[in-house]
Amino acid sequence: MPERVHKYLDGGSKPMKSATTRDNEVTIDRLSGSKKRKREHIDDNLPARPHSNAPSSGSLASVEGLSKGFKPTSLTSAKGYELQPQLTNGSTTQQSLPKSRPGPNILANQSIRSPLKARANALWPLRKALPVWSHASEIRQGLRIxxxxxxVGETGSGKSTQVPQILAGEPWCKSRPVTLENARQTVNVGGCIAITEPRRVAATTLARRVAEEMGTPLGSSSPASKVGYSVRFNNSTSPCTKIKFLTEGMFLQEMLRDPWLKQYSxxxxxEVHERGVNVDLILGFMRNIxxxxxxxxxxIPLKVAVMSATAEMERLGNFFEEGYVPSSNGVDPEENKSDGSESEWSGITSSDEERGTADSQGKQPDQLPHINEKQPKKSPHANGGQSEKSCAHVATCHIEGRQFPVTINYTPEPVQDFxxxxxxxxxxxxxxxxxxGDVLVFLTGQETVESLESLVNEYALGMSRDVPKMLVLPLFAALPQAAQQRVFQPAPPRTRKIILATNIAETSVTVSGVRFVIDCGKAKIKQFRTRIGLDSLLVKSISKSAAIQRKGRAGREAAGQCYRLYTEQSYLDLEPSNTPEILRCDLSHAILTMKARGIDDIINFPFLDRPPREALEKALMQLYQLGALTDTGAISEIGQQMATLPLTVSLGRVLIAAAEPELDCVSEVIDIISCLSVENIFLNLTSEEKKEEAQLARRELYRREGDHLTLLMTVQAYAAENxxxxxxxxxxFVSHRAMQAVMDVRKQLRAQCQQSKSLKGKTPRQITPELATSLLKCFLKGFATNSARLMPDGSYKTIVGNQTVAIHPSSGLFGKKxxxxxxxxxxxTTKSYARGVSTVQMDWIGGALGV
DNA sequence: GAGCACTGC
Incomplete structure (x- = not known):
């Protein structure tokens, strides 16, 4: 049943009328009732096209002044905090104080001496009003026992900023000297709290905010700073850091140096609900520790707080409880009896195992025999046994969010053309x-965004002059930074912003001012097919939790509305949550990460969602072929080196090969790899004219050996430009933003290779055919299985797997034989493509494959 | 003669 929509002007008595509708009641079923109609048709809800003669009848009473209360928007992080202009240079929080912020008089005497403290005091009432504060003692108590x-805290509960501060003053949160079992030396353990975040912006903005709230300088700006952060390319901590925000990747990197996380209490x-690969690894490591x-x-115990926006409480709870269950085999009898709780947990364990098996069977019909999930635990640690036997090891706390209500509208019929x-x-x-009230439309990709953009603009030209204007703003990751920023700028008066976004707006970016969300119900999702080693990017239905997330974007500042371009039944049929990334990606990097941090038995690692055995084995095999693992499956010296590099396993292997004396091309390989690990550096041009122009302009960069050498030419030319x-x-026609990213990666890799002595300061060399050959042979050390040969019919077939593969049109070798x-x-995408292509000789491939 | 959602070290 379609919802009837009655909307009236603020404070006005007249119904708001559509310029072309006949009455003031409009049902959304018109959307689908006209699905067969061509777009050229002038729909009831659409204004006349500019070239059409249809007059735009109807009037909008008193639209003047409607935008009076319009709230200027600002760039906010995913967490909703305003990004101050000084964001990137990261200092002097006091300068970024909005002048309008009322300072409390009671603190006036202090504020003269310490603006930081004054700011913190001013923020205090705001903090206390956050929903999380009513749970502060519950949280403290939970982790004491x-x-x-x-x-579980919904959006707006304040958990990311407050929980670290709530815990920082706890008695267990201090550095203590201990003597380790095997070593005689005394080391300090604890004192600091780590908070992991999936994205860099979140880590830096949260750190800035918490520093402000605590009245302490941020990160490395002062040796007395208590709050810091660590993200790639930017580490800002002090000797006094007590609260440290890190990206998940950085945290895993720290675990490489210290698997026991000794600096942390x-x-x-x-953001566990986002379920990236890294967070799954972290959860497994946390359970083990x-x-x-x-x-x-x-x-000394490591306290762990797991925060999620969705209530997967039971699963997470079971997951951690299982860690304490002594496995029935391989455990000392003496340790077994020390814990009487085994039978109590067996119920939880088996039910979870059943569910886990059922889950995986849904996707993989011929599953391998069930793998025992339980780690062979030697004994629960000291605290576990002494508290009440009936009490579980995991405390839980539910924090309500702060979200305005959002009305949901469905289409009565399925929509063909969203x-x-x-x-x-x-x-x-x-x-x-x-x-x-701005409109946020969720679409699938650049293409749909751009086509809707031109359609809206076209129809908007035909709107009556009484109607407020529309400002259409595309938003997707590949959009140049300046264009992305337009989304955050306030709209001109009497103008409604229409933001057309990909799922970048679901998590990464928050736009304020949005009261209406239109959700097409689809997204592009990447899936790795283990058997053929192929990545596919296909449009698929989103999950229920993604639909809820999208809807929530309408209710952040006021009550809002969400229009789902699908039926209520389709919503009910959606998968409950996103498929965790670990079930749909290449696992080689994740497994190398685990091996390098001391996990020998991958099959028995505690995965929250266990990848199919086939995927694990395939990844282990790839690592073995690259030389990262020995015959026994242990990590090799090469594997250890690869794990420290911020690269995919294949690219890491190439970089290590480059230091071999007979190849000796580290500097050049870094240049190429930096490009390959960054988005496309060549601009995507749409018009034929521009394309030809670009081809001409890039001619001096082009190398006939293929894309690898072309990238090298480009980086060298760019770096030489002073x-x-x-x-x-x-x-x-090269993306400057992408090149800046390339230079960041290049700098990082050069520093790392200089440290490991594999890179000596050399000036750029002339790219001779001999050097080109060395480079391509070097890349084959990591990519021998990514090779194909020309068939008599002119197609290419992969050497391993005999799959047909075509050269992608974005490659310089496109169309070449x-x-x-x-x-x-x-x-x-539409068929199997090879991207980033170079020509090689068959005997090189044979050599690299060891045939 | 095609087209790439989004993170991260």
Missing amino acids: KDIILL AVIVD AAGRLEGRGG VNAALRTTFKIHYQEPMP ADRKAWAERH VEAIMYNEFVF
């Missing part, structure tokens, strides 16, 4: 809903 707490794992013997920490449906809904909202690199990039090719990526 137990070592693990699960916090607690680890807070934030928290429930283990803590021998590497001198017996771009068309989104177009109609956008105008329907624009005509019927009062200002202010006058104006931006202008250079523009002249050559050569003996054999090596490629960086094997992707499926």
Whole structure:
């Protein structure tokens, strides 16, 4: 049953009328009722096209002044904190104080001496009003008694900023000297709290905010700073850091140096519901440490807080409880009896095992025999046994969020063309809903965003002059930074912003001012097919939790509305949550990460969601072939080196090979690898004219050996440009933003290779054919299995697997026929493509494969 | 003659 929409102007008595609708009641079923119609048709909800003669009848009473209360928008992080202009240079929080912020008079005397403290005091009432504060003692108490707490907190509960501060003053949160079992030396354990975040912006903005709230300088700006952060390319901590925000990747990197996390008393794992690969690894490591013997920490417990926005409490709870269950085999009898709780937990364990098996069977019909999940635990640590036997090891706490209600509208019939449906809904909202209130449309990709953009703009030209204007703003990751920023700028008066976004707006970016969300119900999702080593990127239905997340974007500042361009039944049929990334990606990097941190038995690692055995074995095999693992499956010296590199396993292997004396091309390989690990550096041009122009401009960069050498030429030319690199990039139709990222990665890799002595300071060399050959042979050390040969019919077939593969049109070798090719990526879109392609000789491939 | 959602070290 479609919801009827009655909307009236703020404070006005007249119904808001659509310029072309006949009455003030509009049902959304018009959306689908006209699905067969061509877009050219002038729908009831659409204004006349400019070239059409249809008069735009109807009037909008008193639209003047509707935008009066319009709230200027600002760039906010995923956490909703305003990003101050000084964001990137990261200092002087006091300068970024908005002048309008009322300072409390009672603190006036202090504020003269310490602006930091004054600011902190001013923020105090805001903090106290956060929903999380009513749970502060519950959280403290939970972690005093137990070592693990699960916090489910909806958006706006304040958990990411407050929980670290709530815990920082706890008696267990201090540095203590201990003597380790095997070593005689005394080390300090604990004192600091780590908070992991999936994204860099979140880590830096949260750190800045918490520093402000605590009245302490941020990070490395002062040796007395208590709050810091650590993200790639930017580490800002002090000797006094007590609370440290890290990206998940950085945290795993720290674990490489210290698997026992000795500097930390607690680890807070934030945004667990997003379920990236890294967070799954962290959860497994945390379970092993928290429930283990803590021998590497001198017996001092590691407190763990797991924070999630969705209530997967039960699963997470079971997951951690299982860590304490002594496995029935391989455990000392003496230790077994020390814990009487085994039988109590067996119920939880088996039910979870059943569910886990059922889950995986849904996707993989012929599953291998069930693998025992339980780690062979030697004994629960000291705290576990002494508290009440009936009490579990995991505390839980539910924190309510702060979200305004959002009305949901479904279509009565399935929608075929969601771009068309989104177009109609956008105008329907624009005509019927009062200002202010921006519209956020979730689409699948650049293509759908751009096509809706031109459609909306086209129809908007035909709107009556009484109607507020529309400002259409595309938003996707590949969009140049300046264009992305437009989304955050306030709209001109009497203008409604229509933001057309990919799922970048679901988590990474928050736009304020949005009161209407249109959700097409689809997204592009990447899936790795283990058997053929192929990555595919396909449009799929989103999950229920993603639909809820999208809906929530309408209710952040006021009550809002969400228009789902699908039926209620389709919503009910959606998968409950996103498939965790670990079940749909290449596992080689994850496994190398585990091996390098001392996990020998991958099959028995505690995965929250266990990848199919086939995927694990495939990844182990790849690592073995690359020389990262020995015959026994232990990590090799090469594997250890690879794990420290911020690269995929294949690229890491190439970089290590480059230092071999007979190849000796580290500097050049770094240049190429930096490009391959960054988004496309060549601008995607749409018009034929521009394309030809670009081809001409890039001619001096082009190398006939293929894309690898072309990238090298480009980096060298860019790096040699000392006058104006931006202008250079523009002249050559190269993305300046991408090149800046390339230079960051290049700098990091060069520093790392200088440290390991594999890179000696050398000036750039002339790229001779001999050097080119060395480089390509070097890349084959990591990519021999990514190679294909030319068949008599002119197609290419992969050497391993005999799959047909075509050279991607973005490659310089597109349409060329050569003996054999090596490629960086094997992707499926409309068909199987090789991207990042160079020509190689068959005997090189044979040599690299060891045939 | 195609087209790439989004993170991260």
